[in-house]
Amino acid sequence: GASAVTAPSTHFARRLEQHDVFPQVDVIWNGIDDDLRAQTLAARPATREPGRPRFVWLGRMSPEKRLLPFLEAFVASGVDADLEIIGGGAQRAAAEKVVRGVDGVRFAGRLTYAQTLERIAAADALVQTSIGFETQGMTPFEAATLGTPSVICDPDIGAELGGGLWAVPDADPGASSRDIEVQRVTALAETLRRAASDIAAGTAPVPVPEVAEAFRQSSRTAAMIAVYERVLARP
Incomplete structure (x- = not known):
């Protein structure tokens, strides 16, 4: 009954489709917090x-x-x-x-x-x-x-x-x-x-x-919002 299904990797999404869990599964990676990533990189030699x-x-x-x-x-x-x-x-x-x-x-x-x-x-x-x-x-x-x-x-x-x-x-x-x-x-x-x-x-x-x-988590958030917008735009 879901309007959309997401999975955190391509291989997992394709397996869900192959097992008829859902006809099309969107791939949305889990991500890393932008600020924490920037802090870690800045501290690296x-x-x-x-x-x-x-x-x-x-x-x-x-x-x-x-x-x-x-x-x-x-x-x-x-x-x-x-x-x-x-x-x-x-x-x-x-x-x-x-x-x-x-x-x-x-x-x-x-x-x-x-x-x-x-x-x-x-x-x-x-x-x-x-x-x-x-x-x-x-x-x-x-x-x-x-x-x-x-x-x-x-x-x-x-x-x-x-x-x-x-x-x-x-x-x-x-x-x-x-x-x-x-x-x-x-x-x-x-x-x-x-x-x-x-x-x-x-x-x-x-x-x-x-x-x-x-x-980056911000890009993953944007990708997930795009899924919601696509679903909400349907008649």
């Missing part, structure tokens, strides 16, 4: 701080976010890099065990939203590890609007971003579930090595400017 490549992972420490496979991949990659992990959850102890003794890994715990954005802006790359779970996947968009590229495991999210990322090849869909996870960890480890190399060489990809602009 004009040039990259010297040091090893800096990765950041953030989210709920639960199985669907795939933190443990990511840490296994980070260890297997052998990259000479720093990693900050932001967030909390039931898998915290297991995560700490995976990287115990690994140099450069830091668990920051839960931070405020403003603090989290500061960490993303200061990082060389954000790592997004969930696959087939997110309706949008906010963190890579937040990173893109702050100028930070991402390592992306979910091809749907990678397609939505349109660039400014290192895409992790997916596993063979015909493999067993165990083999699929092994392939995904191996592919992520290789992608982390490639990302660290690009960062060290100064050749990291740059987020698409249009994404940064379109992720």
Whole structure:
């Protein structure tokens, strides 16, 4: 009975349509507050701080976010890099065990939203590890609007971003579930090595400017108002 339906990403909107939830679903991204974005960018150093490549992972420490496979991949990659992990959850102890003794890994715990954005802006790359779970996947968009590229495991999210990322090849869909996870960890480890190399060489990809602009909350508000105006204009 709705006059219009919106979804926060193209892939989720198309799936709603394919399952006959609604014939046409408008894509309206979730966004970032304009002023907070401006404050975060203003506080960021004009040039990259010297040091090893800096990765950041953030989210709920639960199985669907795939933190443990990511840490296994980070260890297997052998990259000479720093990693900050932001967030909390039931898998915290297991995560700490995976990287115990690994140099450069830091668990920051839960931070405020403003603090989290500061960490993303200061990082060389954000790592997004969930696959087939997110309706949008906010963190890579937040990173893109702050100028930070991402390592992306979910091809749907990678397609939505349109660039400014290192895409992790997916596993063979015909493999067993165990083999699929092994392939995904191996592919992520290789992608982390490639990302660290690009960062060290100064050749990291740059987020698409249009994404940064379109992720401002003011533009998302304008897009949503346009949906209401379209509905109200109908006879």
